[in-house]
Amino acid sequence: MSISKKDVEHIAKLARIEIGEKEKERFAVELSSILGFVEKLNEADTADIKPAAGGTLLENEMRPDEAVDAALDGKQVEILAAVPERKDSWVKVRSVFE
Amino acid sequence: MDISKLTIKNIAGGLRKKEFSVTELVSSYRDAIVKGDPAIHAYLEVFDDALHEAGERDKMLQSSSGLPPLFGIPMAIKDNIMIEGRRATAGSCILENYTATYDATVITKLKNQGVIFLGKTNLDEFAMGSSTENSAFGPTKNPHDADRVPGGSSGGSAAAVAANFAAAALGSDTGGSIRQPAALCGVVGLKPTYGAVSRHGLIAMASSLDQIGPFAKTVEDAETVFRAISGPDAFDATAAKDYSFREIGGDLKGITVGIPKEYFAEGLDQEVKALIQTALKKMENAGAHLHEISLPHTAFALPAYYIVVPSEVSANLARFDGIRYGLRRDKEKLFDTYAHTRAAGFGAEVKRRIMLGTYALSAGYYDAYYVKAQKIRTLIRQDFEKAFLTVDVIAGPTTPTPAFRFNEKTDDPLAMYLNDIYTVAVNLAGIPAISMPAGFVEKDGSKLPAGLQLVGSRFGESKLFGIAKEVEKIIPTR
Numbered sequence: 001m002s003i004s005k006k007d008v009e010h011i012a013k014l015a016r017i018e019i020g021e022k023e024k025e026r027f028a029v030e031l032s033s034i035l036g037f038v039e040k041l042n043e044a045d046t047a048d049i050k051p052a053a054g055g056t057l058l059e060n061e062m063r064p065d066e067a068v069d070a071a072l073d074g075k076q077v078e079i080l081a082a083v084p085e086r087k088d089s090w091v092k093v094r095s096v097f098e
Numbered sequence: 099m100d101i102s103k104l105t106i107k108n109i110a111g112g113l114r115k116k117e118f119s120v121t122e123l124v125s126s127y128r129d130a131i132v133k134g135d136p137a138i139h140a141y142l143e144v145f146d147d148a149l150h151e152a153g154e155r156d157k158m159l160q161s162s163s164g165l166p167p168l169f170g171i172p173m174a175i176k177d178n179i180m181i182e183g184r185r186a187t188a189g190s191c192i193l194e195n196y197t198a199t200y201d202a203t204v205i206t207k208l209k210n211q212g213v214i215f216l217g218k219t220n221l222d223e224f225a226m227g228s229s230t231e232n233s234a235f236g237p238t239k240n241p242h243d244a245d246r247v248p249g250g251s252s253g254g255s256a257a258a259v260a261a262n263f264a265a266a267a268l269g270s271d272t273g274g275s276i277r278q279p280a281a282l283c284g285v286v287g288l289k290p291t292y293g294a295v296s297r298h299g300l301i302a303m304a305s306s307l308d309q310i311g312p313f314a315k316t317v318e319d320a321e322t323v324f325r326a327i328s329g330p331d332a333f334d335a336t337a338a339k340d341y342s343f344r345e346i347g348g349d350l351k352g353i354t355v356g357i358p359k360e361y362f363a364e365g366l367d368q369e370v371k372a373l374i375q376t377a378l379k380k381m382e383n384a385g386a387h388l389h390e391i392s393l394p395h396t397a398f399a400l401p402a403y404y405i406v407v408p409s410e411v412s413a414n415l416a417r418f419d420g421i422r423y424g425l426r427r428d429k430e431k432l433f434d435t436y437a438h439t440r441a442a443g444f445g446a447e448v449k450r451r452i453m454l455g456t457y458a459l460s461a462g463y464y465d466a467y468y469v470k471a472q473k474i475r476t477l478i479r480q481d482f483e484k485a486f487l488t489v490d491v492i493a494g495p496t497t498p499t500p501a502f503r504f505n506e507k508t509d510d511p512l513a514m515y516l517n518d519i520y521t522v523a524v525n526l527a528g529i530p531a532i533s534m535p536a537g538f539v540e541k542d543g544s545k546l547p548a549g550l551q552l553v554g555s556r557f558g559e560s561k562l563f564g565i566a567k568e569v570e571k572i573i574p575t576r
Contacts, residue, residue, distance in 0.1 A: 014460060015453055017453070018440070027453060030450060034511060038405055041402060046477065050473070054305070055336065056336040058338070068332075084424075085426065094432040094435055
């Protein structure tokens with residue numbers, strides 16, 4: 001499967017990563033190469049095989065719908081300290097709607 | 099104090115017999131780091147308060163009996179595992195100044211035993227890589243040869259143990275990131291069964307594969323650390339609810355060792371092959387039955403891995419958007435803030451895998467790539483399940499070659515990926531595996547370690563360690 005520069009632009013947009021022109025060309029080559037390698041998967045017969053659902057065999061691991069605060073008690077200061085731009089306990093962001 | 103001979107076991111003995119204090123111990127390791135780490139760069143950060151911590155442990159030594167097995171043991175921690183109040187960079191610019199706000203569960207468990215954390219170790223950015231060359235903060239050198247890589251992604255932790263900058267370390271393994279550097283640095287490394295060790299507090303790469311595990315000088319030491327960090331955790335829904343590890347004795351007499359024919363095919367360095375075959379012969383002489391087996395879907399493991407992992411990576415790294423933590427490159431529009439933050443914060447390999455994963459999961463491609471890869475994963479799991487019906491353990495080389503030179507594989511991502519050819523299937527199947535030193539090969543005048551990999555069945559760490567301890571007695575490692 002060959003990835004074109006246009007494909008790279010589309011993927012970069014979905015992935016929210018700004019890519020420069022030179023980078024786009026390089027990624028097109030590298031991604032095409034890797035995708036060529038994974039084409040190998042098509043040689044496997046997986047007709048009646050169920051896809052694995054993650055890494056665990058556990059299912060429906062639930063807990064009671066109760067707040068468990070202990071772990072985050074008193075952590076607000078630390079958590080807010082990491083915010084790049086904020087006002088009090090509000091995280092400042094650019095306008096979500098244009 | 100000659101720290102090169104120290105193991106968790108003999109440190110524990112020495113402390114209890116009052117042959118030395120925790121302060122002397124930590125001092126010696128810190129001196130070694132100051133003297134030797136500028137050349138190796140195993141550590142991203144060395145904790146200055148480790149000596150103060152040591153002093154606190156020494157006070158406790160006076161009064162208590164019945165100390166936990168890891169009491170006072172100096173350990174190094176891979177920088178994608180969070181320790182509250184300390185920096186956690188994941189080897190990335192995007193988290194260069196990030197401070198962890200909570201302890202990983204494994205850290206809580208180690209703290210409860212009185213472990214001393216010496217510092218955080220270097221890694222490939224977000225654990226993506228097999229050489230630690232992808233770290234945003236410079237590479238780590240292999241202690242056996244400064245022109246060669248220590249392996250990755252847990253290169254810093256492997257090098258720290260190999261260079262005697264810590265008695266043991268923690269790393270993480272998603273496709274071989276503990277076992278491969280363990281093999282290249284000549285130390286023991288274990289990837290536990292998926293779900294044996296909590297992932298809470300591990301900066302996630304591929305959530306269905308990631309596992310935290312120990313690096314140590316001996317198999318018994320690795321077992322002691324594994325025992326400390328494993329077990330259920332309410333904060334990790336994938337951690338097994340009822341797994342508790344018991345040490346059992348092993349005996350090689352009468353056990354069946356499966357040798358996958360696919361792991362001895364082309365691509366395996368002849369000298370590494372010879373070392374592994376010697377080790378296997380010794381196991382046979384000790385009474386083990388060697389039995390050739392086939393893992394027929396081996397060739398599909400690497401391709402499946404390089405669909406599943408990038409797909410999960412693209413989801414797990416979406417949180418790094420410059421909004422709540424980490425680097426922010428502010429622009430006029432929100433979209434551009436995301437796009438420029440991520441462009442500036444992530445390195446090339448990380449971007450490559452995010453892009454690959456975004457593509458594989460995108461509309462029109464999800465079935466062809468991700469679902470297909472997950473079906474292969476089921477087949478790989480079945481290969482191992484079938485094998486373990488007839489064998490007790492599977493054995494083979496951990497890596498196809500010994501440590502390679504810096505920049506040797508950085509031009510071609512695929513060449514780098516091939517280092518994990520014997521390790522990835524184990525992660526896809528979710529089963530445990532340990533790499534242990536199997537001797538040295540010589541390349542261009544350098545003596546380089548090679549690793550023997552032993553693979554066990556799901557939650558079969560007891561048996562795996564039992565066998566590994568016996569194997570360790572009979573194969574030369576130094």
